[in-house]
Amino acid sequence: MATTYGSFEAVIGLEVHAQLLTRTKAFCGCATSFGDPPNTHTCPVCLGLPGALPVLNREAVRMAVSAALALGCAVQESSVFARKNYFYPDLPKGFQISQFDRPLALRGQLEIETEAGKTRAGITRVHMEEDAGKNVHGIGGLSVVDLNRAGTPLIEIVGEPDLRSGAEAAEYLKRLREILMFIGVNDGNLEQGSFRCDANVSVRKVGETKLGTRTELKNINSFRFVAEAIDLEIRRQIALIEQGGRVRQQTRGYNAEKKETYLLRDKENESGYRYFPEPDLPPLVVDEAFLADVRGALPEPPVDKRRRFTESLGLTPYAASVLTGHPQIAAFFEEAARLHGDAVKVANFVQGEVLRDTRTTGLSATFPVAPGQVAALLRLVDEGAISGKQAKEVYTEMAGTDRAPGDIVRDKGMAVMSDAAAIEAVAASVIAANEKQAAAYRAGKAALFGYFVGQIMKKTGGSANPAVVNDVLKRLLDGAPATGG
CATH class of the missing domain: 1.10.10.410 (Arc Repressor Mutant, subunit A)
Known part of the structure; x- marks a missing residue:
């Protein structure tokens, strides 16, 4: 059911830029590592020096195709890179290598669920492109440019205007981020900008089919702020129309402290970028053998994993959701459940004890114990050697070590009183x-x-x-x- 705002309806489409987790950049051999000293990962190609020629990163193509297939898109046999021309300090070539009229993949979809119910949001296209650099302000009263990020491989995932509220947009982003993380192509880090979103927002009267004038909200770095910014922008546009004004096509930012969107610049149309085919790169051809190889390597999607956890393993929907919150958490739980045999008991213990001390960073996770230790500990409870309360004490002793729970029970003289x-x-x-x-x-x-x-x-x-x-x-x-x- 669509969310309405009085007599108006919101129309929202998201453009998501996701950095691909390659070791090197899209068109050169420079490292993509984050947080290094400025301008230490640059070369003639990513600096845009005359005569430097780009060479496409095969691993970036594999990751982009993986993402497209995971999102249900049709990967095109032939796609073309283009030059997207604009002038900005962090774009050394004066253009960005992207794709335009012949993108990598078309027509996907994403299932989302909010309080309003389940819905499917369409995906228009997935295309490859390179990132720009980064402007750094306030250093000695100056603005400087760090080009370490310039040339980093991205995919842009362009959504259909199928979303109707900030809540739906936030849920769409969560599900999209989850898929990209589970297939291992993106680390989902909003704060570092490796997963970032632009939201196109317009309003129209309920029942109308013509789209209103849209504004673009740029670079919002949390799901909560995405929902807030979109809803505030919707209400700003409605108020403007009701006062007799008209919505201008703009790019806007979001001030989370003031709870308001603000003007960044008037937005160009696509024709303003003067796209033309990149003359230094041939068409990208994805043959059936490559496509089959990538498709065969795709892991189980998170939505299917949750369904299996509930239908086959007997977990509650809540437990299944928690245990698929991160790829490494899901893998830890599945291994512990395999070793122990009772998935529900393992799920309860992992949620109640293990996750409290688990730390995740990007696609990595640090656990206080190993899956085998959890399985061995719960077997001691099953056998009546220790009680459930004692199991928590043993866990505390075991955390951060490789000690076997049976050794801890013996050394501490812990045993269930059954006499x-x-x-x-x-x-x-x-x-x-x-x-x-x-x-x-x-x-x-x-x-x-x-x-x-x-x-x-x-x-x-x-x-x-x-x-x-x-x-x-x-x-x-x-x-x-x-x-x-």
Whole structure:
């Protein structure tokens, strides 16, 4: 269901630039590493010096094709690079090598789900291009240019104008980022600019089909700010129209502190870039063998992984969502579940304990323990060697080491108390010390049973076998026959 703003409707299309995780740039051998001293990864090609010729990075093509296929696009057998001409300090050649009328891939789609329900957003195209450099302001009162980033390989993913609210736009970005991370072509880092979004926003009266004049919101670096900026821009355009004004085609920024969009510049049309085919690069031909090889290497999509986790492994939708929040977290969980055998038990423990101490950076993740340690620890609980509470204590001792949980249990003298006679002695002393509660339980307050269980576990330091505790208490409190011991 579309989100409306009074008698108006928003129309939103997103353009996402995603940096491909190659070691070298799109058309030269310079490194793509982030955060190095300015202008240390440059050469005649990425500096745009006369006579320097570009050579296309094959790995960048493979990653771009992977992304296109993962998004359901039709990869074109032949695509053409073009020069996109504009003048800006961080663009040393005076043009950007991109693709225009013959892009790499066409017609994909992305399924998203918000409070308004599920919907499919179309993807117009995926094309390859190079990044520009970076303007750095305020150094000694000057603005300087760092060209380390110039020539870094990107894909631009152009969405259809199918989104109707800031919330839908944010969800679209999350799902898109997730796909690119799971196939290993982008690290999803919004703060460093390796995954960034421009939003084209317009409004029209509900029921109209003609598109209104659009503005472009540039370089917003969080999902929350994307949603905020789009909704504020929608309301700005509606207010402008209702006051008798007209929306101008502009590029605008977003001030998160003031909660407002602001003018950057009037926006050019595509004709203003004076595209023409790049004469130094031949058409990019993707043959069937290359396409089949890339398609065969694609991993399971995250949406399919979540569905498998719920339908085949028995996880809740929430648990499946948490455990597919990062490719390495999903891999950790699956390996621990494979080694242990009970996916639900493993999921609960990973969510409750392991993820608290897990750190993710880009596509990397640092875990406090190994999947095998988790599986071995939970087996000790299954076997009755330790209780669930003791398992948390063992985990704390084990975190950050390669120690086996069984060794920790032995060294600390931890073991579950399963001796019925010993537990009965503790239970009897607890009941004697709580006569009023015992009488109230026998008079019908069944909830007090949990109170007695808690008191016994407290006295035994959590080491008493819960099944034996329940059996003994039933026998002592209400005369139920013993079921084991």
